[in-house]
Amino acid sequence: MKLLPVLVLAVLPFYCYAGSGCPLVSQVINQAIDPKVSDDQYIENFKPFIPDAEAEDAVRQAKQCFLQQSEKTLTNAQVMVDAIYNSVWCEPY
Template identity: 50%
Template sequence: MKLVTVLILTALPLYCYAGIGCDLLDDVVNITIDPDVNVTEYINNMQEFLPGEETEKSFILLKECFLHQSRETLEKVQEMQEAIYSSFWCARY
């Protein structure tokens, strides 16, 4: 699951480069890695991105993965996210 997370976060500059909703994506990532947001609250916040039951199950698994991580790991993910957003590709947006 860590590999999937790393791959998703490395794709962020491309998403930002396309100029499509970096703020929205930033909010989604922050809610996902926030250990104070439980699964139910997370799913309620993500309803607009859940076209079906399978996607909802995937979001639940992703959130549970982050909830099982230490605070130190979550802080490192936050640092990586900030490095990506301040990268050359996202700097213009």
């Protein structure tokens, strides 16, 4: 549970910078939160950006963290991402 806010906060600068002009960042975040996307499917979707087996394992573990969360937690994560994107800190981007 504590890993979820850390992951979202870690991508805040990239997410703000990307704004609506970077659909790839939005896809990474939205698919990480989406419980319908399996870890295998998530890896396959972003395979070109995963350089080696060690990175793949890290991405798989991160996605697995999201898959283990309740629906309420995932909904709250999406609300948090939306709040960050619409925050005053992201406004300049």
